Amino acid sequence: MTAPSSRPRVLFPADGCAIALTEFSAAYPAFAATSHIDELRASEYERLDRLGHVYLDYTGGGLYAESQVRRHHALLKDGVLGNPHSHNPSSLASTALVESARAAVLEFFNADPAEYDVIFTANASGALKLVGESYPFEAGDRYLLTYDNHNSVNGIREFARACGASVKYLPVGEPDLRLDAAMVTEELGRGSDGAHNLFAFPAQSNFSGVQHPLEWIDEAHALGWDVLLDCAAFAPTNRLDLSAVHPDFVPLSFYKMFGYPTGTGALVVRREALGKLRRPWFAGGTITLASVQGEGWHHLAPGHAGFEDGTVDYLGLPAVQIGLEHVSAIGVDAIHNRVMALTSWLLEAMSELRHTGGAPMVRIFGPSDTECRGATVAFYLLDPNGVPYDVARMEDLAGRRGISIRTGCFCNPGDGEIAHRITPSDMAECFVEKSEPVTFTECHDIIRDSTGKMPNTMRVSLGLASNFADVYAFATFAESFRDCGPADVPR
């Protein structure tokens, strides 16, 4: 019989990946149906293994396939493409490519062009700002949002407040960082009659990976709300079917879905909701006509044109269509099934890791299984006393093994504040008037020094090109800290 104090066997030895893969394949038989992605990994994403890189930051940014860049390059090499908005051949060629990309976005998300329009923006934040600055907030209106929104959704509260609308947050709860559905229903029931009510939530939290019920969209509509569904973290590995759910505003960043190009996002918007928006200014490209003689004379162009300021990224947009075609050819469902099998294995591996005395080596923030969650996992690595190792040091040490993980707050303060039990008074310390604004690092130090809490998190996230070796490499890295006291962590 093994003595309880004996050293646990190494679960994830550096040379054990092949055996672990065999066990994994037996435990997740459906994974075999995604073997075409392993082939792509070896061809299209070959640079990862050639450079010894374990990429685990897909929620930060996706990776492009070599063929995406090749196809885009070929298109540029053989095209004479000029600024759209004119009728010369080079302009018409660009316009055709831009409109083809727009149609491809609608088709990818199964959105009826009679119901939805696509506004190209620089990124998801640009799409969110368009909603914030144009939503017709007035006194008596409501902006309701969940705690686990990204800061670019939180920022809309500034527009709402400035216009006299009320702002209300729905908290997530421990330990899963989910919302109480009854509380959501109750709050949706408090929309103001005849007013503008905007409800914003992420289809997937970029912190915890939590996926909220998309049924809330219909529920909110029935109670008089417009719905902003942030799909920036959801769309890369989940099917968003806009014939099945009908959110009003859907912000996206394409680089998160397929890595390239980085300067383009979109607001996919229901035409009916678009009609409610009031642009605070006009620009080149957004009007049918303006006059300088009659101050105030301008006509906003209908549809997406009224919201695309100046010249769109007409050379970059064809690469969006190429990226969408690339993902479609692989299959969104195959990508989803694959990353969820890998996430399931990873969550289990994390929870199995123990120090010799039995103390857990990992604390997960958010769901510890794959029920209603995506492939983004937030966590701490813990020392034998249950104290988290310094996350910046962990990121650095992972980097030395070629592993890219992310640390920080991920622009998602709400999930972080609940996960780390940071109270309003803890946070207030970081908002006292100072000559210089407090940075996240300073805030971390202030809160750690005054409360012992650590408002800094580690995150791994999987995506299109992830394979078993990636998650195994991370498990090996995490296990290397077994029985490691704070003083034993390598400098």
Ligand SMILES: Cc1ncc(COP(=O)(O)O)c(C=O)c1O
């Ligand atoms: C859920 C979510 N929303 C919005 C954004 C903002 O995206 P971007 O920085 O591309 O504008 C992000 C970025 O990480 C995100 O994860």
